[in-house]
Amino acid sequence: MTEAMTRNEQVRGEEPRIGVFICHCGGNISDVVDVRRVAEEIGKLPNVAISTTHMFMCSDPGQGLIQEKIKECGLNRVIVAACSPSLHELTFRRTLNRAGLNPYLFEHTNIREQVSWVVEDKELATRKTTRLIRAAIGRIRHLVPLEKRHIPIHPAALVIGGGVAGLTAARDLACRGIEVTLIERGDHLGGRMADLGHIFPTEDQANDLLRPLIQEVLATSKIRVYTHAEIEESAGTIGDFHIKICVGANGKPGEVVEAHVGVIILAIGLEEYAPREGEYGMGLYPQVITLLDLARELVKEKPGQEFTLNGRPIRNVAFLHCVGSRQHHGVHRPGPQGKINDYCSRYCCTGILHSACELKKRYPHLNIYEFFEDIRAYGRGHEEYYTKASEEGVRFVRFDPLRPPCVEKDPRGESPLLVRSIDRLTENMEVEVPADLVVLGIGLQARDMSKLIDLYRCSVGADRFLLEVHPKLRPVELAVSGVFLGGSAQGPMDITEATAAAAAAGSKAAAMITQGEVEMDPFIAKVNEDLCTGCRICLSVCPYDAISRDEEKGIAIISEKLCTGCGTCAASCPSNAIQQLGFNDAEVKSEVLALLGVPEQEPVGA
């Protein structure tokens, strides 16, 4: 640490020695940009100690090259020209750190997303790359070593959503001794799972699993539980959220309770696709129900008795897969938001197979048909249901996604309904199946989360579900720090997956709390007391009320904790007394000048 500090002090006094590392990105960049020519031209600029290229700068050998050159050439500034900084800026900051250089003496130039992928002309792309790296050199000359900020985390969590995911996350957090506030919008805990009977792939009764979990949550003094509760207001940021929760009862607006928490877990779940009136006979014929309706029916039915619906015995059951999932433009009508659900809902193939097996077990005489596009029984123990259903005599008809089956009244009156389809497994033969019951394997879709999206600035995917930072690297984190994704607000999941996501979110949140603090980028605003005239303009522009005025000294004071580093105050300070670290006037202005090819005039570092 002291060694690093000494090195930082040294850098401030040194003439810049800049290393420029240009990535081929395996051809993604170098197929369009003549990276060798760029490296050569950049190498001629003042203060550039080395300018070179590598096939994959983010690879171990690529990073190794940077570390090696930092030592060999005594570099005190590093530019990597590669993909977008959103992908690898952090990677390279760490590379600098490993080489003993302050990670903020780094500049990432985006020459893939913003050059080679958008400019066809090789000459123009090469010139643009040179200009952008030149701009980075202008900027980097002025960079100074910065230290990450450390934000304390208030050791309490808010879990939004009282379904199986929210319960799991809350329980896991409480087990680690963390205070949890759990809020549920509806009237009961357990969510959608509480309606189910046997669940795949373990064949447990859903409520046998839920009941002890709910009891554990209710019995723990660490967890405050509110039903009929919704967030009314939320202020503050990571580590320090102040949340007002409206707790109603029987539809009446109730009292407001407050929660002070450091982290938030979103376990708000999703909703079922609601087939529109007439879709596969829904709403037209009482014999058409959804898969979840069937699950609720099966909870009520006693095995051994005859399977009836509305007093009528049932002999033929048709299941339809992919209702409200994997939709196609031109075939399916868009929903209220003008979007179709073109994704796979993931739970339904196994859900249907499981229900078919359950029906066969209870009522072996039933004829069961499944109309499917593809069978995607992908999970552990799921494929077995397909094998079993096939063995039990369930008949499979594979329809063409562009010509889905149709459900109609039986004109001969022998059976209430007919399901017609072509069958791709028998060379597109027309198939007609009598049905006493048609079960729609409805998909899952994102619910209206606009209020939370607004409050926590969540990213939303094209499928309208919330978007994690990275599906593999940071799968349960939202881009807004301190807010985690615990379950199916992120996409269709079955119970197994939702609880896994919730447990992951719980442990990420717990890790943050246990750590006691998080590291944040240091790009906050600072006041130069000598230049500040105390005019108060900055106080009026700060979105976070992070600036106050020291009446004694007559100057502005910026709270390090509240400042998020937008730089708005710096732009509005008439006496240039406020500078944003990492984006100060000299840094940004030099970047503009160098971009435009104005030679650097003032020596830096002197």
Next chain:
Amino acid sequence: MEQGRTETAKPEVAEGWEPRIVGFLCYWCSYTGADGAGTARIQYAPNVDIIKVMCSGRIDPELVSTAFAHGADGVMVCGCHIGDCHYINGNHKTMARMPLLKRLLADLGIEPERFRHEWVSAAEGQKFAQLVTEMTEQVRKLGPLNWPGIMHSRGVGHGQDLRPWGE
């Protein structure tokens, strides 16, 4: 004001001249939107070079004038849509500043078409690409700016001054 313009003869447009446009983009929405255009491989004019800031609220009007004073033929400012700002309402300040700046620039001899202020969300790669191409063609029609020359002919600044209106 218009008088000042006519005093300076437009320089001959050199062969192979390309508009030089500086784009100031906020990181969270517009810069990510520009990345999105790349990920979707949407091709657009290479003339707008991007300078990244964390929030469009950071874009000091002086940065814009600095660009014009040093050879930019156009400047684009992009931020999150109103209501979408990563920093709650940093872009409200941008919204207040930029129209004022545009008028000021016009008073200083810069055609309003050389300065454009737009909202581009992280999902609007297509919009960003289209804006860049439009802006490039718009500035191409106007020809090179040579603002230092204009200011010099009016007896203001001396061509290299960072603050052409004198401070």
